[in-house]
Amino acid sequence: MEEKTYTWRDLINYGLLGSVVTLYFGMIGMLELFDERILITPFLSLGDVLLFSGVIGIVFFAVNKFASSLNEAFKVGAVVGAVSAIFPIVLSFIATSELIAEQFVIRDVFVSVTDRLVEIYNFGLEPIVGSLVLIVAFAIVGVLTALFIKTDPKIERPLLMGIVLTLGIGLFSENVTQILGNLPAGIGRSISRLLFTNKALTIVSALIIFLLTAGITYWRMRRPTTGESRGFNFSFEDISNRGLNRAQMIQLAIVAVVLLLLPWMVGSFLSQVLFNVGLFILMGLGLNIVVGYAGLLDLGYVAFFAFGAYTMGILTTATSLNPGLGLNFWTALPFAILIAVMFGIILGVPVLNMRGDYLAIVTLGFGEIIRILALSDWLAPVMGGAQGVLKIAKPVFFGVEMGSPETMYYMVLAGSLLVGFVAIRLRDSRLGRQWMAMREDEDVAEAMGINLVQTKLMAFAIGAAFSGLAGAIFSARVNNIFPHSFNLLISINALSLIIVGGIGSIPGVIIGALVLVGLPELLREFSEYRLLMYGILLIVMMLVRPEGFIPAEIYKRELRADEETETEIEAQVTSS
Amino acid sequence: MLTRTLARLSWVDLILRVFQIIAAIVIVIGIVNVFRSNTYTSNQWATLVFAGLAQGSIYALIALGYTLVYGILLMINFAHGEVYMAGAFSTVFLAGYFSNTGFLQSSPILAIIIMIIFAAAVSTAIALLLERIAYRPLRNAPRLIPLITAIGASFTLQYTFRGLYGAEFKSYPQVPALSGTVNVIGFDVPLVQLVVFFAAVGLMIALYLYVERTKSGKAMRAVSEDKDVARLMGIDIDRVIVTTFALGGALAGAAGVFNGLFRPQGVFFFMGFFPGIKAFTAAVLGGIGNIPGAMIGGLMLGLIESLGPNSIVEGLGIPSANQLKDAIAFSVLVLILIYRPQGIFGERLAEKKA
Numbered sequence: 001m002e003e004k005t006y007t008w009r010d011l012i013n014y015g016l017l018g019s020v021v022t023l024y025f026g027m028i029g030m031l032e033l034f035d036e037r038i039l040i041t042p043f044l045s046l047g048d049v050l051l052f053s054g055v056i057g058i059v060f061f062a063v064n065k066f067a068s069s070l071n072e073a074f075k076v077g078a079v080v081g082a083v084s085a086i087f088p089i090v091l092s093f094i095a096t097s098e099l100i101a102e103q104f105v106i107r108d109v110f111v112s113v114t115d116r117l118v119e120i121y122n123f124g125l126e127p128i129v130g131s132l133v134l135i136v137a138f139a140i141v142g143v144l145t146a147l148f149i150k151t152d153p154k155i156e157r158p159l160l161m162g163i164v165l166t167l168g169i170g171l172f173s174e175n176v177t178q179i180l181g182n183l184p185a186g187i188g189r190s191i192s193r194l195l196f197t198n199k200a201l202t203i204v205s206a207l208i209i210f211l212l213t214a215g216i217t218y219w220r221m222r223r224p225t226t227g228e229s230r231g232f233n234f235s236f237e238d239i240s241n242r243g244l245n246r247a248q249m250i251q252l253a254i255v256a257v258v259l260l261l262l263p264w265m266v267g268s269f270l271s272q273v274l275f276n277v278g279l280f281i282l283m284g285l286g287l288n289i290v291v292g293y294a295g296l297l298d299l300g301y302v303a304f305f306a307f308g309a310y311t312m313g314i315l316t317t318a319t320s321l322n323p324g325l326g327l328n329f330w331t332a333l334p335f336a337i338l339i340a341v342m343f344g345i346i347l348g349v350p351v352l353n354m355r356g357d358y359l360a361i362v363t364l365g366f367g368e369i370i371r372i373l374a375l376s377d378w379l380a381p382v383m384g385g386a387q388g389v390l391k392i393a394k395p396v397f398f399g400v401e402m403g404s405p406e407t408m409y410y411m412v413l414a415g416s417l418l419v420g421f422v423a424i425r426l427r428d429s430r431l432g433r434q435w436m437a438m439r440e441d442e443d444v445a446e447a448m449g450i451n452l453v454q455t456k457l458m459a460f461a462i463g464a465a466f467s468g469l470a471g472a473i474f475s476a477r478v479n480n481i482f483p484h485s486f487n488l489l490i491s492i493n494a495l496s497l498i499i500v501g502g503i504g505s506i507p508g509v510i511i512g513a514l515v516l517v518g519l520p521e522l523l524r525e526f527s528e529y530r531l532l533m534y535g536i537l538l539i540v541m542m543l544v545r546p547e548g549f550i551p552a553e554i555y556k557r558e559l560r561a562d563e564e565t566e567t568e569i570e571a572q573v574t575s576s
Numbered sequence: 577m578l579t580r581t582l583a584r585l586s587w588v589d590l591i592l593r594v595f596q597i598i599a600a601i602v603i604v605i606g607i608v609n610v611f612r613s614n615t616y617t618s619n620q621w622a623t624l625v626f627a628g629l630a631q632g633s634i635y636a637l638i639a640l641g642y643t644l645v646y647g648i649l650l651m652i653n654f655a656h657g658e659v660y661m662a663g664a665f666s667t668v669f670l671a672g673y674f675s676n677t678g679f680l681q682s683s684p685i686l687a688i689i690i691m692i693i694f695a696a697a698v699s700t701a702i703a704l705l706l707e708r709i710a711y712r713p714l715r716n717a718p719r720l721i722p723l724i725t726a727i728g729a730s731f732t733l734q735y736t737f738r739g740l741y742g743a744e745f746k747s748y749p750q751v752p753a754l755s756g757t758v759n760v761i762g763f764d765v766p767l768v769q770l771v772v773f774f775a776a777v778g779l780m781i782a783l784y785l786y787v788e789r790t791k792s793g794k795a796m797r798a799v800s801e802d803k804d805v806a807r808l809m810g811i812d813i814d815r816v817i818v819t820t821f822a823l824g825g826a827l828a829g830a831a832g833v834f835n836g837l838f839r840p841q842g843v844f845f846f847m848g849f850f851p852g853i854k855a856f857t858a859a860v861l862g863g864i865g866n867i868p869g870a871m872i873g874g875l876m877l878g879l880i881e882s883l884g885p886n887s888i889v890e891g892l893g894i895p896s897a898n899q900l901k902d903a904i905a906f907s908v909l910v911l912i913l914i915y916r917p918q919g920i921f922g923e924r925l926a927e928k929k930a
Contacts, residue, residue: 028739109669111742297720350595350914352588356719357652361856362913365906368853372903378894453588492727499724528743532735538728539710542721 006066011076015083018058023087025050029112030529031120037525038200039170046171047120052141055084059145073146081142082135089131092118096127154221162214169209170201175522178267259413263406271405273521275477278412279470280517283494284501284509285416285423286466291495292504292552293432294459295439297360299491300367303347304340304464306374306486308471311336313389313481314382329395329476333469340468341461348460352453355442367491374483388482392475408477415473419466423506426462435459489531493517496534500541502548511549596915606888616886622763624882630769630838632878633776637831638855639862639870640783641703641824647800647865648820649715654726655706657852658733659825661845663699664832665737667691668746668843671836675749684753688833696829702733703825704818712814730849738845746843748836772834779830780871783823787867792819800865850902854881857909863919873919881905 025031035047062080067073094106095113107113122130123137148156169176173196180188195205263271283305290298315332327335347366351359374383383389394403395411402408426432434455437445446452475481493516501512516537520530541548610616638660645653653659671691674680680687710729714722754768787793798806799816807813835851836843858877862869884904894900912919 024736028736030739110740112739295720297723349588349591350910354913354917357723358913358917360723361652361853362910364853365910365913369903369906369910372900372906376894376899376903378900492731495724495727529735529739531731532739535728535730535732535735539725539732542717542725542728543710543713546717546721 006076008079010066011062011079012083014058014062015080016086018054018080018084019087021054021058022051022084023091025054026088026091026117026121027110027112028529028532029117032112032114032116033526033528035116035120037171039167040206041197041200041202044170049167051120052138055081055138055141056145058084059142060149063146063149067146067150070147070150073150074143077142077144077146078139079142081145082139084142085131085135085138088121089134092121092127092131154218157221158214158217161217162210165213166201166206166210169195170206172522173199173201175266175270178270179265182265182267263409268405271409273518275405275409275412276521277513277518278409278416279474280494280497280513281416281510282412282419282470282473283467283490284497284513285419285506286463286470287494288498288504288506288509289423289426289435289466290459290463292498293427293435293439294456295355295435296456296459297356298363298460298463299360299488299495300347300363300365300370301463301467301494302486302488302490303367303370304344304467305471305474305490306370307340307343307464308336308468309475309481309486310374310383310389310471311339311468312472312475313384313392316393316476317389317391327393329393329472332393333472336472337465337468340464340471344460344462344464345457348457352456364488364491367488371483371486371488374486383483386483388480389475390480392479392481394479395476403477403479405477408473411473411476415469419469420506422462423466427506431455431458492534496538498548500537500548502551504552505548505550508548508550508552515549592914599911602892603888606890606892609892610887610890615890619763621883622765624886625879626760626763626765626769626773628879628882629875630772630878631882632858632875633773633780634831634835634838634874635851635855635858635877636780636871636874637776637827637834638851639858639874640780640867641828642856642859643862643864643867643870644796644820644824646859647867648796648817649711651711651719651722652726652856653706653711653821653824654723654852655710655730655733656703656824656828657848657850657855658730658737659699659703659706659848660828660832660851660855661848662702662733662737662832663695663825663829664835664847665741665746665843665845666698667695667829667833668748668836669741670694671748671833672746680749681752684751688751688837691836692830692833694829695833696826699829699832700822700825703821703828706733707818707821712817734845734848741845743845745841748840748843750840751837754837768837772838776831776834777871779827783827784867786823792816796820850905853909854905857905857912860909860912860917860919863921866919866921869919869921872921876920877905877908880908 031047031050033047034050035045037046038044039046039049059077059080062076063073067076091113095118118127121134123133124130125133148159151159177192177196177199180192182188183191195201201209262274266274283301286304287298287301290296290301312329312332315327315335316329347363351362354362373379375386377385379385394401396402397407400407402411434445434450435458437448437450438452438455442452445455478485497512497516498509499512500516501508501510516534520527520533523530638656641656641659642653645651645656671680674687674691706729710725711722714725751768754771756767757764758767758770759765760770787796795806795811795816796819798809798811799813803813806816831851854877855874858874859870860873861877862871862873864870881901881904885898885901889900889904
């Protein structure tokens with residue numbers, strides 16, 4: 001291990017960085033809002049977790065960078081932690097001292113600097129005592145973090161799992177209660193009454209969950225691992241290409257049953273969440289073809305979603321306001337997809353010669369133009385203008401009217417499975433290989449005899465078809481659509497989820513949708529900060545792990561190309 | 577094989593050409609219709625022209641930020657609209673303070689200059705932060721990656737400022753000294769529009785001189801020509817890039833104040849998005865990477881946006897033409913990128929990259 005040297009100055013710099021992060025969370029109002037969600041009564045709220053997260057993060061970096069021994073780690077953790085308290089303390093003094101507050105109108109400008117924020121920073125104590133407590137608390141958290149990093153992974157992992165799961169259950173207490181409430185014979189209700197008081201874990205239940213999780217993880221880690229890893233060990237590739245062995249079949253059957261029963265297990269609210277996740281899986285799979293396979297960065301993807309939704313709406317609505325055709329869902333569905341495909345090609349032709357940034361901007365322009373047109377009075381006779389399209393028909397499936405989140409979940413599940421299957425088959429087809437060749441190098445691909453025009457248009461058209469399908473299902477679920485539902489954010493959302501999941505990776509789309517669409521739905525009260533988190537996530541992801549959570553092989557290789565070539569060269573040098 | 581590909585390509589070109597001709601015909605019909613029906617007096621046209629020039633000069637200032645960065649890094653700083661927002665939004669409070677204390681009324685010029693410096697400082701700080709955190713570590717990454725980071729940075733900045741200053745709309749105070757009108761060649765023009773226009777043009781000229789005449793400007797030009805050779809000549813690339821971002825940020829901040837004088841209402845956290853895209857359009861219009869091009873592109877876009885709804889769209893018999901103002905700007909963007917990505921004056925930079 002190489003010797004790591006550091007000066008006090010380094011530690012103070014890191015501490016100041018942590019201090020800035022802590023101050024930032026407070027100044028933008030996150031701390032105050034997050035503080036309302038209690039995780040463990042009576043003392044731990046999500047705000048507290050956030051308050052300490054800056055310190056934890058920065059100590060993590062500092063310890064990894066500077067400290068080699070345990071003693072060093074303690075020192076680094078304590079110093080960095082204590083220094084991290086500086087700016088919050090300064091802020092609370094400025095905000096509370098009347099002399100300064102009169103001169104600088106800090107509270108009029110920064111809306112999030114409130115008495116409550118100062119209270120959070122001072123733990124509700126007098127300013128001076130509170131500041132001291134904050135310094136000590138941060139130092140202690142720093143030391144604990146340092147200790148945690150330096151412990152044996154055998155103890156570290158169970159602890160981490162325990163903490164994460166306990167906090168997770170505390171955070172999603174409402175949803176856990178909902179799920180438990182659906183268990184038969186009221187067992188669930190009595191369990192949730194045992195676990196939670198006032199939507200938060202009690203100290204006892206938190207301890208039990210923590211010990212259980214930590215214990216189980218520890219026990220599982222101690223068992224000697226056999227060659228085969230446990231858990232689900234089949235992939236999409238296996239299903240489509242290789243066929244399954246018996247164990248895999250059983251696992252697949254379990255997954256299928258769970259997927260089928262899911263809406264009835266989790267209740268109406270969570271079904272709606274699942275529906276939204278499914279919708280974005282549909283769109284993500286489509287965008288994945290355009291961006292991930294064909295390498296065409298499309299920021300106007302929402303346009304095709306809008307075309308699908310509007311076609312479905314206009315064809316099936318039956319109000320006097322919009323002279324709709326009154327078709328039913330199933331008859332209108334092919335038209336919705338067809339119109340989306342048509343516009344996919346129409347908007348695709350002009351951008352055939354474009355790539356990279358310019359393509360992104362032009363598609364963004366298309367998306368915005370279409371939204372503005374949908375909103376305008378000019379097209380109002382057809383598209384309803386600002387009033388939107390109302391009373392869109394609900395699908396009827398063998399006499400059952402589908403409109404509830406539970407039934408629409410099946411619709412979107414069926415759609416996702418179909419689209420997922422198509423996406424896998426396309427990826428492994430000749431067309432898929434052409435897309436990837438084109439993504440790598442258009443000129444070389446052309447020289448290899450790939451028809452760029454056709455290949456690009458196919459990508460746009462198929463991407464548009466998936467998005468149009470999602471739009472049609474969306475409009476059937478919400479029944480009334482308005483132009484402002486189809487803004488740039490949907491495109492950004494879809495793009496973010498494929499990037500976070502891993503560009504070009506189908507399981508990545510699913511994970512991305514669960515994380516970026518599912519989680520925010522569960523954390524609705526923090527929706528103000530949803531896009532902030534997206535933004536930060538996108539930046540951090542690009543800096544740290546540009547290939548995404550579940551990377552597609554090719555992208556991983558490409559993005560890590562530098563490192564690999566270096567090692568290759570080294571290998572060659574050593575061998576020769 | 578090659579001839580077949582060529583044949584297919586020309587099929588696409590044919591369609592594009594047809595689109596182009598149709599678009600031209602539609603525009604001409606619209607303009608002819610409006611002028612034949614004599615809906616507007618020359619006074620009304622003049623009002624639109626001057627408003628368009630003032631707005632266009634604001635676009636031009638923001639566009640310079642895109643062009644400077646693109647010229648050097650060959651990268652679209654997607655979050656530049658947010659840099660502009662940061663300056664404009666932060667200065668609203670200073671302007672309000674000046675107005676309440678009477679400073680803005682007693683010595684307007686000094687007050688406005690202080691506001692511009694403040695806004696430029698905030699915007700510069702944000703631009704530098706952006707460069708340091710989001711772009712510098714990714715300088716050698718594949719092209720898609722900085723673009724995605726920029727989108728992320730854009731949202732991060734928007735919602736950071738929303739958290740800091742709140743989600744409500746704020747307004748700049750009215751400046752009494754700028755509220756009159758001036759007679760220019762027989763037309764009454766609001767003084768504020770003239771001030772904004774000339775101040776913006778002054779800043780642009782200053783920038784142009786900086787880039788053309790100073791040593792650091794020369795370094796910038798060298799880096800934009802060829803980074804590796806510039807480095808060999810002893811130019812500190814990082815420093816040049818930082819300077820570029822700082823200049824772009826400062827101009828965007830100034831544009832924020834001018835916008836506040838020109839259109840006091842509507843200062844909020846999302847205000848940077850549309851001007852950002854329009855300024856990008858302006859930059860492309862003039863040829864991205866080309867400094868005088870960005871200035872002229874900005875003015876042209878301002879004029880098109882101001883005159884377009886009344887002259888073209890209305891002539892086509894489309895109701896509530898002003899609703900489509902943003903659509904016109906976006907259409908210009910799309911058409912320029914499709915038909916003339918090198919812009920009006922630009923060299924063909926689009927080929928160099930990708």
